[in-house]
Amino acid sequence: MRVKHEVIRWHRKTFPRIAMDALLGKLREECLELVEAIDSKITDDIVEEMADVRIVSEAFFRFRKASSLDTETMNKLAINKKRVWGKEDDKGNRGRDRQAKD
Structure with a gap:
């Protein structure tokens, strides 16, 4: 949580009037x-x-006070842990078994 608070504090000071659209545009650019x-x-x-x-992802949580990237990551990880993963290929990748129910 320390990172989130530090980023948001800096982001509010540096970009006090930023709109969600602009922030999402910046996230797209960084991606x-x-x-x-x-x-x-x-x-x-x-x-x-x-x-x-x-940094930009953490700044997004200026607009979603009830959550954090850490919380959302743990929620998504819990979903991924329950998924059925396919067979490992020669590079160690395992795609999700699309036939299996999540």
């Missing part, structure tokens, strides 16, 4: 930059862009 970093395979760039995505 695209993360994809570019992944494509480049430069680990330091990937980590930096992941941090940018997290």
